Amino acid sequence: MTWTAALEEELRFLIVAEYRAKKRKRYQSMCEGKDKFASPVLAHSTMRHRDMTAYKCRFCGSWHVAHSRQKLRTHHG
Ligand SMILES: [Zn+2]
Numbered sequence: 001m002t003w004t005a006a007l008e009e010e011l012r013f014l015i016v017a018e019y020r021a022k023k024r025k026r027y028q029s030m031c032e033g034k035d036k037f038a039s040p041v042l043a044h045s046t047m048r049h050r051d052m053t054a055y056k057c058r059f060c061g062s063w064h065v066a067h068s069r070q071k072l073r074t075h076h077g
Pocket residue numbers: 030031032057058059060061062064
């Protein structure tokens with residue numbers, strides 16, 4: 001097999017496509033639909049549980065609050 005510019009272009013396209021798909025998934029789990037806070041202090045002030053954490057979002061630059069560990073499924077909530 002000979003390496004051609006067309007093959008290189010195709011490979012680059014595949015890498016970019018996969019990169020975008022991963023980035024989109026990460027965006028959906030990290031940012032989409034979450035409350036935005038201007039500072040970590042504001043984010044922490046909304047926390048009601050100890051098992052919650054605040055992080056600076058790399059997508060929108062705001063702070064989000066999330067559960068630091070997977071919450072167990074309960075029937076009262
Ligand atoms: Zn965000």
